[in-house]
Amino acid sequence: MRWHKMAGSKMQDAGQRLLLASCILPLAFLLLFYFYPLFSILTLSFAPEGHFSLAPLEKLFSTPYYVHVLWFTTWQATLSTLLTVGLALPGAYVFARYDFPGKSLVQALTTVPFVLPTIVVALAFTALLGPHGLINLALMGLLGLDRPPLNLQHTLAIILLAHIFYNYTLVLRIVGTYWANLDPRLEEAARMLGANRWRAFREVTLPLLTPAIGAAALLVFVFCFTSFGVILVLGGPRFATLEVEIYHQTIHYLNLPLAAALSVVQILFTFALMAAYTRLQARTTLPLELRPRQVTQRWPRYWREWLVVGANVVLMLVLLVTPLAALVERSLTLSTTGGVSLAFYRQLFYNPRGSAFYVPPVAAVRNSVGFALATMGLSVVLGLMAAAVLDSQNPARSPRGRGRWLRRLLDPIFMLPLGTSAVTLGLGFIVALDEPPLNLRTTPLLVVLAHTLVALPFVVRSVLPALRSIHPRLREAAALLGASPWRVWREVDLPIVARAVLVGAVFAFTISMGEFGATSLIARPERPTMPIAIYRFLGRPGTVNYGQALAMSTLLMLVCTLGFLAIERFRAGEVGEF
């Protein structure tokens, strides 16, 4: 017994040191590249003439319009989240429990929407749902109508549809991956004991899934809460979220005090939500006997199972893939003759005007993928460290509740960049990072840092539920057998969470490919990415420019699909087990 105790305390010391080390890096990263720029721009905004004043905040809450904006921001995000989770949960079930032909391709395709620029998505939606779109034309033909029956342009419905379109994949991947490792025997046991299918799901599976559903729902909510392009372009000028107002006030009126006040409200709201979620999660997380997916997944056997799988795949294809297909179709169609042609793709490779800002497609792909890989690498490493720290505060691991306050504080803090206005943070970079050694304002490095800020929460949220579900006995056993804390983490934790890490990696890659966050507002020298090339083409008239924009969009979709497939294949050695 004494021997046990000694080994235990030694391990604790080494473990503490390891934790401390992995705590410092992600925190330092946030401190330098998030808090410092944020505080710089906020102090500048609240104290324009040198003296600090919070009057703009008061003004905000006494102006009915802004109260209304806050209200709309919140409820459209709530509704979007409920719809997305509701629609994607059956899909997650199908992906968790069944194997079927084309599964990884479907999964990759569901993530493609995430990278598409809003304006491109708007064009795809017009092609499908517009007054002369495919669906209206079909309905008019079918029902013999002479006016388009569906008018979704600039409605709340299209905002919700776009939010589902963008975020479906978050729920599918995060919940699906977690679900795949749940032991199906638990639900089977409940069925044996007489529970019907629904009751077994509601009382056994659903509670066990709560941490993953919560994590996914939280990400969807924060994304919709800070929604910008979808609201502006698809929702039209009658809708405004906090983020839209921050943009107006900053860019068009340079009303920094008001913009800062709106930003602070947005950040505080995210923080409060996160803090509430952290408390909830601590209560719902249970250590589980996880099962490798080889055991939990199989081909559908009966027609009913095929029906469930088929219905969900069809839903994904209709909801997520048809708009993409509409874009590909347009990129291959000449507007003059309607003929199919690769002309727009060929033109991507020419620079007829000898423009200094011509972007060769290969360079655009290289730049995009380069930034995305850097973002992925950085955010996976920092995210794993952060997740390890947050997990070490797990009540199951430190029952005496030591450091619980730390968890309650740290967990929301890692989410904050996601809930922070890109406009505010972008200006923060300019104000704060202007002196050596942090003179990063015009370096491409800043792009990677800005992408990583947004990607980090995705990695943390993807990994944490899996990490928390690991039964402490596994780690204790390894430690008793003499493994160092580092080795325990590497050989027990990591293989079990490897799938979740890949999910996080996919999202980090995606976020960077899609140019999220503050990067569009960073002054950067020539290193144009694919979304930037798309915007350049769309910025001027001429059907050739339109065609090339869609050809470049198609290329972006293709590169992303290949990227997702490659990342998912990425299984080194023993990690493939789960």
Added chain:
Amino acid sequence: MKPVTVFALIGLLALAACGPVPASPTEAPTATTPPETRTLRVMTHDSFDISEEVLAAFEAQHNATVEILQAGDAGVVLNQAILSRDNPLADVLYGVDNTLLSRALEADIFDPYTSPLLAEIPDHLELDPQHRALPVDYGDVCLNYDKAWFAEQDLTPPANLEDLVKPEYRGLTVVENPATSSPGLAFMLATIGHFGETGAYTWLDYWADLRDNGVLVTEGWEDAYWGQFTYGSGGEGDRPIVVSYASSPPVEVYFAEEPFEEAPTAAVVGDSSCFRQIEFVGILKGAQNRDLAEAWVDFMLGTTFQEDIPLHMFMFPANQNAALPEVFAKFAVIPEHPAEVSYDAIEANREAWVEAWTEVVLR
């Protein structure tokens, strides 16, 4: 190799690749090249473009490297310049237009520079008598229409702003929101210049009528032109009238899939129905290379660069000695009398005007 190691390696490699661009061998100091190749930093909006040759000629002549920093639209770029004025991001700022000029001058970000080439630029484009901001190019925002659509419907295309509120043009027009779009703001200013703020029929009365006549408002030019405009959207949109530029018809010809005999679209350039955007260049206070910055401003106002403007930025050169390319000479129409709104009035009233517009058109 462990996956985490692989991720770390990928990250490090890619990060290293994202570092500063290594100087190409020709730029490295050798015995043959003079030791001091200086760098000129120019901040500008995303629409800035120039020929490789023209840029290379400047770099060779002044033994300099020009670094172009682009960050969003003109409004974003100006705000960045204002926020960084104590430690400027660049030496020169190009792209502030007359709707933003007052903000730039009030924030005092430019040093004056009286370029000798100002003599070649018409006086009405020179808005700042102190020469802190020098005019480079201009373009007129006005209504465009789809010629084929009007021919098919056997309807006369609109000839002026007043036509848009007539019943036969009901539901035909798409405009951009002045709160979010620079052509949208310019078009709103055209209506203010045209109808005025006082009198029996003000610009707001006009917008109320436009609203009753089914005008559609989009966030930006891209959605209006590619998503809603019948020509730009290839028939998927249902609006044959759009707010765009007087230069859009020649640009449509230039970027057509097959050569056109005539432009597929046309601009409405009747009396005071357009708003003229003038774009300026200025040397930022605290510029590190004042002489190089002056050389760049002279270069931008000189005929080589000026003749490069139409086919790269689709604006018209400010320098009257610059010749227009054939496609512009043949297909472009320059409005003779654009609507007049002074740049001081714009900055003073922008927020109130946009607010009033929003109240009438959207709420």
